[in-house]
Amino acid sequence: MPLHNADMAAIFSEIADLLEIQGANPFRVRAYRNAARAVGEFGKSVSTMIEQNEDLKGIRGVGNDLAEKLREIAATGKCGLLEQLHHEMPAAITELLEIQGLGPKRVRAIHDALHVRTLEQLHRAAKEGKIRDLPGFGEKTEAHIIETIEAHLHKSRRFKLALAEQYAQPLIACLRRTPGVGEAVVAGSFRRRCSTVGDLDLLVTARDAAAVTERFVRYDEVAEVLSSGETRSSVVLRSGIQVDLRVVAPASFGAALVYLTGSKAHNIAMRRIAQQRGLKINEYGVFRGEKRIAGDTEASVYATIDLPWIPPELRENRGELRAAAAQRLPTLIQLADLSGDLHAHTKASDGHDDLLDMALAARERGLSYLAITDHSSRLAVTHGLDAKRLAQQIDEIDRINRTLQGIVLLKGIEVDILEDGHLDLPDAILKRLDVVVGAVHSHFNLPRERQTERVLRAMTHPSFSILAHPTGRLIGERDPYDIDLVRVIRKARACGCHLELDAHPDRLDLADIYCQMAKAEGVLISIDSDAHSRFDFDNLRRGVDEARRGWLEKHDVLNSRSLDQLRPLLGRTAVGKVASA
Template sequence: MYDKKLVKLLRNASILLQIKGENIFKANAYSNAADIIESQQLDVAELVQNGKLGEIKGFGEALVKKITEYVQTGKMSFYEKLISEVPEELIKITKIPGIGPKKTKQLYEKLGIRTIEDLEKACIEGKIASLKGFSEKTQEILLNSIQHIKAWKGKKQLFACFQEGENVASILRSTPAVEEFSIVGEMRRYTEVISNVEFLVACESPEPVIDVFKSKYSIAVEENLLKFETDEEISVVIHFSNPENYHWQLHNLTASDEYLNHFQQYFEEKTNSRFNLLVFPLKDHKLQSERQIFDLLDLQYIPPELREKAIAIEKAKAREIPRLVDEKDLKGMIHVHSTWSDGFNSIEQMAIAAKNLGFEYIAICDHSQTARYANGLEPERVLQQHKEIDELNSKGLGIRILKGIESDILPDGSLDYSEDILRQFDLVVASVHSHFKMTKSEMTRRIIYAIMSPYTHILGHPTGRLLLARDSYEVDVKEIIDAAADYGKIIELNANPYRLDLPWEYLMYAKEKGVRISINPDSHDYNSLVDVFYGVKFARKGWLEPKDVVNCLSVDDFMSYIKSIGKQ
């Protein structure tokens, strides 16, 4: 397991060096090292211990010395000196869209801005527009971005919470006083953005558990609750229950307010008993499992992901909860990138990694020629890549490699290759990567035009959102889904944990319209192929069944389906 704190420190060092005005190559050495550690999951401590860190490309003598100090002491004196020279709070400003290290340096040096609050005040006072390279429009955009940051404060992406949650879970597993435990709340429902990482713990007495966490974190204790914040600034809440009420609380603490209110009403009508959130009211029954609750109430079992809306209870009453898609149903790994564009691993490495995860086929969908920033493929490189894929398929790797592309949707809605090139691909994922500021009608028209292309098979990351970083562009999503239904096209559920796009509410609408979904990781390295499983959980939240997900098909059936699309 790689050291996340070290990766964060190296990335922060790179940003601060740029703000300080150091040579860009020196600054990039730190961020590049962080990328290598993360993408290759390097155990830096072991490499330092064996004296092998310097053998890895990108780790020069000076950097190895600094990392060795960190491994041995938990600190890096170079970084401590750096933050004494450049305020560490400036890093948060660089994360604002449109404001990188260079502009942050200007804001710091010209206006003395150190924090986001300083920046907001300067925007309100009109000081930003007077700076070179800024304008009143920039100032307005900055203020809007700051409002988003405030609205998102305390929120974290689902995947980050699961990573931290696993650390908490490992502590709970090794604590003898813990009889049972489970995640609850938003995480168990697989909500894309999380306020708190919540656990429910069954134990006779919470004190021994509290003592364990007290030795590791700065904690706050309330009645039947333990709260603390991790090193990654993620809020954790642990609920305590006696073993008798554990399964009842597991159900109730998982639910959204809307679901729970409807459940409470149904429970009281069905049992003629008063609902209690924490204590199971039916004294004649001893709960052995969460499923038993549903059996006692004559309800079909409702998976945790569906416990958002009241409709789940109505469907459970009617025995209409479908068999939702599961990880084992997926056969195809669609929309992954390789070193041909901006990926970190070769096509062969990506294919073997997908095979090892149990997949039958993989579609390489590198960036197209317009995406110069991502080393997009010009037509001649497309043909070269296809030759490599043919050679790899002839080697018998045990997985079929498909010739895909992620083609940019241009502002007018056209794809960025000629028809002669487009017809060379096994499948085309069409995505918007630029010109986000169109009006709603313009963007909707643009995407529908791309959907109408006979060469488009899948619409990629349909709303363009980046969770807690960028809102969706203005687009009529239902109109887009309607167009996909009309033209028989597939819509992507981009499983990249920063996206999870299409939003789950629209997955439900797509299902109603008969639009098939492709659950795609959008991976740029083989370690992130597993992101597809976040997508599966999110698909379940949208009520998707295996028949709704196109990459649940075998490779032959998938290719037959893809070929049928252009004929509709």
């Protein structure tokens, strides 16, 4: 089986960690770190590119040396450099990096001083008071390490939806090739498009259940078979994801799909409604007494309790059953409803492609406008734009728009919101822009009141258009900062600005429940790719997934508007200055 991008990225990431723990050249460490991120986020299969002899230098940060290592990984599943590093330093030490607050430098300090190699050893050393006396640590850090390890050891592992997709899609495609298979779908939280999934639930109908099970347990990526039966089986893939398979008769497919899709709370609420009508709903069908009256399709199951089919993204028991009963289910946003993208980067800051390449890629996706929002200069690691460089980019966009057909580039910036709530660029340059996307990129640990006031102050700026990734979360890596989103949402309504749903698979921020809250307050959401290369516009579909979970309809989404409809909504003083419009 070809290796997934996530597998290759994991190898590069581990190399970067081990090199940094060793104290290697920071530029070398950064090269592997950046390549890991770029490969993991890349929109095409790197293995397929290698099979087709495509140039890998189109991947951000990948030069000759790293391209050769990617080919080595694709051919062997291993990397010689990583094997060498494992010999030089125990591989288990990278587990220590999973503890929040322990970067490679601190891991190296603990390892060198106490010869700690595993989480268990680290926990024991902290409990015995051996961490506090190390330079740069102390009692508070030691207590935090104990608390974090104990939480980590008890927390079930979850996988980002984008990563789970890399493993689910080829597996379900493999099962569909089994002779006699009818339906084959992925259910569970994956089908509800949750931002993370704990495991994968597969549902199949087939003439020969044993043949499906045999193919499932012998799938190339299976690391461990937990159970194997004719209708139920469970395995763990090499990636660590558990996959559960159910094989059912066609007459039960709809009922089983409702049951396995969940959520548990949604299913319980459905069963209560059915019980009030003298019916029983389970994974085999809907029964009146011993007679099955429905179950072959999901729609037939819902119809028995006088409800229309409910989209999987809504099945969280957050009012969807009441809305369905009242015939008020939302007509959820679709990817095709998006007219443009209001957050994208070029190589002027930390992107990979130039203005024209980004414009053409967006046009190929059917978009009619694209806002270029490179970082402002305060975010030094991104080579952000100061006022002079931004002015030059504005002029360049105007030149391109004079000849560009089928799409319009909007002039914008992702400007840092400083600690005091001011914006990281002078008013004079911000007034020249069509879109000003404000973002918090620092001081994540401010107290709730200060963090909230900081953002509220920024939103009052007359050029402010959209609040980017409003909680700052990085899924599985960084918790949201502490902010009062109710106040933020209401401030957006009062100021006439908007909130972003950043569709990058590591963010998906604004999360679904806050999208639903913004909708209730009449605040528009901009679903943006946060693209850093021409391949990243695929992110938009992930943003649409999250938006659908938040009950958003086309009219709730800012960038579902045509350009003419959009202009009056972008900031209080920004009045579209695109030369070709």
